[in-house]
Amino acid sequence: MEEIKSKIIERIKANFSDAKNKSYPGDRIDFSVNKETIPSILFYLKDEMGFKHLSHITCVDWLEENEFEVIFIIWSPLEKLKVFVRTRLDRDNPVMDNIDVIWRQAHTYEREMREMFGIQFNGLEAPQDFLLEDWEGMPPMRRDFDTEGYAAETFFERPGREDAKDVREILTERSGEIVPDFAKKYSR
Amino acid sequence: MMNDKNSQKIVDIIQNYARLHSLFVLAYGTGCGAIEIPPTMTSRYDAERFGIRGAATPRQADVLLITGYLTTKTLKRVIRVYEQMQDPKYVIGFGSCTINGGMYWDSYNTIKVLDKYLPVDVYINGCMPRPEAVIAGFVKLQSLIREGKAEGAKLYKDNLEQYRENQKKVIPNWVMPEYNW
């Protein structure tokens, strides 16, 4: 498998100068590319190298770096290998190309990402609403969206479960367990 | 009979007796709880012993089960369904999600206290209540009906403005027909 993996990496690197590879053990190959390269690299992987199956498209919010990372996971049923193709978008203006001409099912993921993270896909033809209805304001999956504040403001609360609010602090009090800083920082 | 004869006329007693032994449940599930309904209805727990059975459409149903968390999107449909149901109609809320938000207490799109939006006659707690608890809830509803205390629909009619206000707070784009009582 390692042989096939390095062959694939070589071929991709020869064809796409901006592709950076990071090695992972097992059946996983990982490339980071510029967002302009995404359609062509995916098209190449699908048509020339047999990665026929789009498993997933997902998005990671790197709030500290002010970037979104969009990850395409594709699978080759012949080689039993999966390729991760990553790209970074500017968080203030997240625009990229839509790839639903390559895989029709990408449409669904793109709609979801548009709704949940506010990423705009050029040429994506679909109504704005997907899972949410009449949503206004910041997309809810962004890490700086204040979920708890929004819920407290929008929905009623039944008295009697106030301690659920700072369950982490309560845990600290009860058991002395220290709450890690990263959990505190963006959860409120 | 256990009835307080002073407050219930003989007609009411007969009516309530008939109602409590034929609770037609609307086959509509939200959240995790819909999966508890098949075992409740089928041979192991056999809810039909109590006169509880399914109905296909809102207009034929007496009982609306809210089987778990309700997103604001579903709430819109549920309100529509509830308003289409004919009197007598009852609402049962399943699980902690309908009572106080349950594990979705800080979610951005699920309501937390169901009785602010719809009149709930009986709550069954648990996450999720097992079929025994579900049947216990139904029996509780039956005893409320027998005593003439299951007045959810009347409550809704009397406080319609209050309920509407709460509903419109979470459903900004209200494009539903106003119900004609």
Ligand code: SF4
């Ligand atoms: S109470 Fe528990 S089982 Fe029921 S809908 Fe909520 S999370 Fe699911």
